[in-house]
Amino acid sequence: xxxxxxxxxxxxxxxxxxxxxxxxxxxxxxxxxxxxxxxxxxxxxxxxxxxxxxxxxxxxxxxxxxxxxxxxxxxxxxxxxxxxxxxxxxxxxxxxxxxxxxxxxxxxxxxxxxxxxxxxxxxxxxxxxxxxxxxxxxxxxxxxxxxxxxxxxxxxxxxxxxxxxxxxxxxxxxxxxxxxxxxxxxxxxxxxxxxxxxxxxxxxxxxxxxxxxxxxxxxxxxxxxxxxxxxxxxxxxxxxxxxxxxxxxxxxxxxxxxxxxxxxxxxxxxxxxxxxxxxxxxxxx
Numbered sequence: 070x071x072x073x074x075x076x077x078x079x080x081x082x083x084x085x086x087x088x089x090x091x092x093x094x095x096x097x098x099x100x101x102x103x104x105x106x107x108x109x110x111x112x113x114x115x116x117x118x119x120x121x122x123x124x125x126x127x128x129x130x131x132x133x134x135x136x137x138x139x140x141x142x143x144x145x146x147x148x149x150x151x152x153x154x155x156x157x158x159x160x161x162x163x164x165x166x167x168x169x170x171x172x173x174x175x176x177x178x179x180x181x182x183x184x185x186x187x188x189x190x191x192x193x194x195x196x197x198x199x200x201x202x203x204x205x206x207x208x209x210x211x212x213x214x215x216x217x218x219x220x221x222x223x224x225x226x227x228x229x230x231x232x233x234x235x236x237x238x239x240x241x242x243x244x245x246x247x248x249x250x251x252x253x254x255x256x257x258x259x260x261x262x263x264x265x266x267x268x269x270x271x272x273x274x275x276x277x278x279x280x281x282x283x284x285x286x287x288x289x290x291x292x293x294x295x296x297x298x299x300x301x302x303x304x305x306x307x308x309x310x311x312x313x314x315x316x317x318x319x320x321x322x323x324x325x326x327x328x329x330x331x332x333x334x335x336x337x338x339x340x341x342x343x344x345x346x347x348x349x350x351x352x353x354x
Contacts, residue, residue, distance in 0.1 A: 072101040072330040074127060074338075075144060075257065075285065075313030079194060080104075080112030081131075082201040084318030087112035088119035091350075095121040097325040101335060101347070103127035103146065103313070108162045109197050110150040120350035127338075127347050131257060132247075133162050135237035139266045140227055141256065143243045144285065144311075147342030148252025155246040158238055163197050165236040170198045172233040173225065177203075180230060182212055200225050201320055216320055220264065227265040244280050251344025255283040255311055260299055261290035270302055277306040282341060287312025287328040289321075309334050 077083035078090045085093060087104060090112075094102035102124060104116050113128050120126050129146040148155060170189055177184050184206045192209075193202040204219035213219045222229045238246075240256075247254050256276065260267055273284065286299045287310075303310045312328040315321070339347055 070100040070332045070335070071098055071326055072332060072335045073099050073314050073316070073326050073328070074101075074103040074129075074146070074255075074311050074330050074335070075105050075131070075288075076102055076316040076325065077106050077131075077318075078104060078112045078116070079196050080109055081106035081197045082193075082199050082317060082320065083196075084320050087116035090316075090318075091116050091120050091124060091126060094325050095124045095350075099124060099326050101125045101127060102325070103129050103144075105129040105131045105144055105146075107131050107197050107199060108133055108159050108166075110159075111195075111197075113150065117348050120348060122350050124350040125347045126350070128345055129252075130159065132159070132243050133235065133237045134240040134243050136240050136268060136272055139268050140237060141240060141268050142258070143238075143240055143247070144255040144257045145243070145247040146253045146255070146338055147345045147347070148247050148250035149344035150250075152250035152344065155250040155252075158242075158246055162236050162238060166198050169233050169235040170200075170203060173200070173203050173231050176231040176233065177207075177224075182207065182210065182231075184210060201317070203231075205320065240276055240281075241279050244276065248280055251342060253282045253338050253341050254280070255285055255309065255338075256281060257285050258288045258290050258315065259284050260295040261288070262295075263290055273302065274306055277308055281308065282338070283309030283311055283334070285313055286310040287330075288315060289323045289328065290315075309337060311338075 078087040132143040204216040311330045
């Protein structure tokens with residue numbers, strides 16, 4: 070089985086619609102794909118309706134969190150999307166995205182960049198607006214060559230000249246809320262130092278004690294040394310280890326299925342989940 074447990078659609082900051090994502094996942098030879106848009110579940114219905122025969126959909130989300138001033142992302146799988154407490158927290162995070170993006174546009178204008186809110190909103194479309202949409206606007210204006218080049222201290226990285234913070238959930242609260250909704254939690258790309266400061270291993274140990282299920286190890290932002298270190302840490306803490314593409318369509322160079330999760334780990338994730346279940350494809354339109 071080929072299993073990719075971290076993918077984004079136009080419901081957040083990917084460039085494939087949810088239906089395109091599942092069709093492309095099948096074409097890429099995947100058996101299982103997870104839809105993990107940022108702080109939203111809006112893509113579920115479209116992805117499910119279009120799910121090709123032979124492909125299984127894992128519903129999830131990537132939750133925006135912060136601990137001790139460090140931004141981090143928590144992958145949540147197979148939770149009940151209507152559970153009130155987790156739904157309220159996701160809405161709180163999502164609702165803060167628009168004023169935050171507007172503030173980043175204002176900062177860029179102060180720096181002499183002629184980006185407009187209308188341009189960013191058009192790029193975001195119906196998705197949850199975020200830094201990748203602002204970064205895409207910078208690419209369109211020729212300010213930076215790629216979206217990744219916008220995530221530097223010069224522009225949009227944490228603490229960068231045009232960075233603006235948003236509401237982010239405490240990860241211990243995120244673990245509690247996801248567990249309360251019957252879901253499973255995996256710390257996304259924990260050693261992605263190129264994105265900025267990373268969470269110390271001591272904090273990951275505390276999260277494990279609080280019920281964290283796993284950490285994402287095989288990821289494009291982790292080099293060989295980081296993966297080796299994370300596998301050792303996971304073994305020490307009794308955490309599951311996953312691998313995923315973090316696919317964003319044309320917004321990133323990584324391909325669907327470029328990194329995958331072991332079938333036994335996937336089986337354990339589905340065993341632990343009680344809020345929702347994987348959706349088998351039946352040949353959607």
